[in-house]
Amino acid sequence: xxxxxxxxxxxxxxxxxxxxxxxxxxxxxxxxxxxxxxxxxxxxxxxxxxxxxxxxxxxxxxxxxxxxxxxxxxxxxxxxxxxxxxxxxxxxxxxxxxxxxxxxxxxxxxxxxxxxxxxxxxxxxxxxxxxxxxxxxxxxxxxxxxxxxxxxxxxxxxxxxxxxxxxxxxxxxxxxxxxxxxxxxxxxxxxxxxxxxxxxxxxxxxxxxxxxxxxxxxxxxxxxxxxxxxxxxxxxxxxxxxxxxxxxxxxxxxxxxxxxxxxxxxxxxxxxxxxxxxxxxxxxxxxxxxxxxxxxxxxxxxxxxxxxxxxxxxxxxxxxxxxxxxxxxxxxxxxxxxxxxxxxxxxxxxxxxxxxxxxxxxxxxxxxxxxxxxxxxxxxxxxxxxxxxxxxxxxxxxxxxxxxxxxxxxxxxxxxxxxxxxxxxxxxxxxxxxxxxxxxxxxxxxxxxxxxxxx
Amino acid sequence: xxxxxxxxxxxxxxxxxxxxxxxxxxxxxxxxxxxxxxxxxxxxxxxxxxxxxxxxxxxxxxxxxxxxxxxxxxxxxxxxxxxxxxxxxxxxxxxxxxxxxxxxxxxxxxxxxxxxxxxxxxxxxxxxxxxxxxxxxxxxxxxxxxxxxxxxxxxxxxxxxxxxxxxxxxxxxxxxx
Numbered sequence: 001x002x003x004x005x006x007x008x009x010x011x012x013x014x015x016x017x018x019x020x021x022x023x024x025x026x027x028x029x030x031x032x033x034x035x036x037x038x039x040x041x042x043x044x045x046x047x048x049x050x051x052x053x054x055x056x057x058x059x060x061x062x063x064x065x066x067x068x069x070x071x072x073x074x075x076x077x078x079x080x081x082x083x084x085x086x087x088x089x090x091x092x093x094x095x096x097x098x099x100x101x102x103x104x105x106x107x108x109x110x111x112x113x114x115x116x117x118x119x120x121x122x123x124x125x126x127x128x129x130x131x132x133x134x135x136x137x138x139x140x141x142x143x144x145x146x147x148x149x150x151x152x153x154x155x156x157x158x159x160x161x162x163x164x165x166x167x168x169x170x171x172x173x174x175x176x177x178x179x180x181x182x183x184x185x186x187x188x189x190x191x192x193x194x195x196x197x198x199x200x201x202x203x204x205x206x207x208x209x210x211x212x213x214x215x216x217x218x219x220x221x222x223x224x225x226x227x228x229x230x231x232x233x234x235x236x237x238x239x240x241x242x243x244x245x246x247x248x249x250x251x252x253x254x255x256x257x258x259x260x261x262x263x264x265x266x267x268x269x270x271x272x273x274x275x276x277x278x279x280x281x282x283x284x285x286x287x288x289x290x291x292x293x294x295x296x297x298x299x300x301x302x303x304x305x306x307x308x309x310x311x312x313x314x315x316x317x318x319x320x321x322x323x324x325x326x327x328x329x330x331x332x333x334x335x336x337x338x339x340x341x342x343x344x345x346x347x348x349x350x351x352x353x354x355x356x357x358x359x360x361x362x363x364x365x366x367x368x369x370x371x372x373x374x375x376x377x378x379x380x381x382x383x384x385x386x387x388x389x390x391x392x393x394x395x396x397x398x399x400x401x402x403x404x405x406x407x408x409x410x411x412x413x414x415x416x417x418x419x420x421x422x423x424x425x426x427x428x429x430x431x432x433x434x435x436x437x438x439x440x441x442x443x444x445x446x447x448x449x450x451x452x453x454x455x
Numbered sequence: 456x457x458x459x460x461x462x463x464x465x466x467x468x469x470x471x472x473x474x475x476x477x478x479x480x481x482x483x484x485x486x487x488x489x490x491x492x493x494x495x496x497x498x499x500x501x502x503x504x505x506x507x508x509x510x511x512x513x514x515x516x517x518x519x520x521x522x523x524x525x526x527x528x529x530x531x532x533x534x535x536x537x538x539x540x541x542x543x544x545x546x547x548x549x550x551x552x553x554x555x556x557x558x559x560x561x562x563x564x565x566x567x568x569x570x571x572x573x574x575x576x577x578x579x580x581x582x583x584x585x586x587x588x589x590x591x592x593x594x595x596x597x598x599x600x601x602x603x604x605x606x607x608x609x610x611x612x613x614x615x616x617x618x619x620x621x622x623x624x625x626x627x628x629x630x631x632x
Contacts, residue, residue: 018493018594144528153532157541162554169558173565180569187584188493188592207573208582211491211591215576217500221508222572226565229514233561240554443494443594447470 014289018443025435044424051418054411065411071404072394076412077127079386084124090270091117092174096230107441108290113274114178119426121171123419159243166240177226183209185435238266252332252393261313268306272378279372300365307356341392351381464587465621467596470496476619477502483615491597517567518560525559
């Protein structure tokens, strides 16, 4: 038998067999934690502790600790929220949309990408919750419950409420999608476990999975339908996040281009974060045979495409501001590029529009170091994009007497640090105790796309 | 008979051999109890004669439930219970209801379908897996044949398994299934 196609490169290299897949992935879970892993976890926990202090002070003293003022009432909190939600788009995109398109290169990266999605959405959720000031009251106001003054309900005309539904649905559906995929792999770890505790834990996690053909057949139906449901869901989430801005009357926010522009930006930043994490993971866990240069190249191609869409969106915004003839709109964009926040605007332009174009060169997009650096640059750029949209649109208010600037305090920085600590703590724990690669799916392609040619 | 059932367990190394083997064994007049695999094998449900799963229908019905619950909730709150004009919109601002309706449709469809899947497949945290061979979650495909449900005797089935590509044949007894 020959491989399915001689033109395509193998997705799993070095002649791995089905048993090798089990060995390579389970070994990471079973072996003693490596010193490098312990050190990384300690750093993440350190960030979590330092950031946790600022979160505690914010809750105790109130959000007056942040740098917000009457003019700029939304700044780092919403910037970070949108940034994290955007990052949380790649996982479900990879596992859902690429499943529908039958892209088999998704199989060795979807597990880690979905985990990243879930952790990023948890980080994102923290910001609106903390911005409520008193979240133990505010969180109730966000739910469709009657309040104490009669049965006055939540306002379903408000995009902020749509966001509550969109993000919680996205989070829970992504979690279920991820977990269903984990069940067969937990069963593999369960059947290899030698000590009682891990046998009990992975036994419970694997839900009594036995790999029956009937169950696999249902499992595949579930995966396909979930992918079909998650595809419009993932597009709806950032669309609704963009409605938070687009349905307002603020010049610079009030634009119809926002939904597609935000979705493209979300995929762009999500893939960049997946690249950052996977380049480290494949190195630390020696997964070079599963996450190959070809995988990285595919993701880089997605980055060029979405980065170019984002670039076109920026230029379209400028064109529409000029063409609309609305003076306030024209001023908002002129102020972005040449006002006091010009440095943020041009950082955004450089990082998001210019630097990803380097991936047109095959040498660069197949180079691991270059990919790693560019993936971080893209994420910096995407943070600036949200900062530019939010702060520069707000800081020049309608009346010049209320113009202002935003200066972050230590607590703004601390909160952002806290989410980094949380994100990396969760990711490192996941990488150690969960199978980082979807073993069952990768096993199913070992024969058809592996290098080994069967006699 | 109260001792449970005796099974003949055929072990396969390769999914293509397995698919051909299933056909050969079924053509030989033997009823297969179930085949267990470490990964989804393409075409195995057709080979075993399983019907297409109806879980997608369940998902659709749960989705419909989500749509109607979402619309009932929003119309009940905004139009019936406390009608108010917000932002110059109607008492029944249907376009505003679309995002939440969509999200709840997806939420109920996904959770309903996954819940149904877990229940009908008997997957739950306290369930104990009944494995005919421990290697099934690693790299072996396992075919179980219930001896009490077949007319052919053990020897004949054993021969049929080996001639249809099984690399090993073992005997296993399960108290209950």
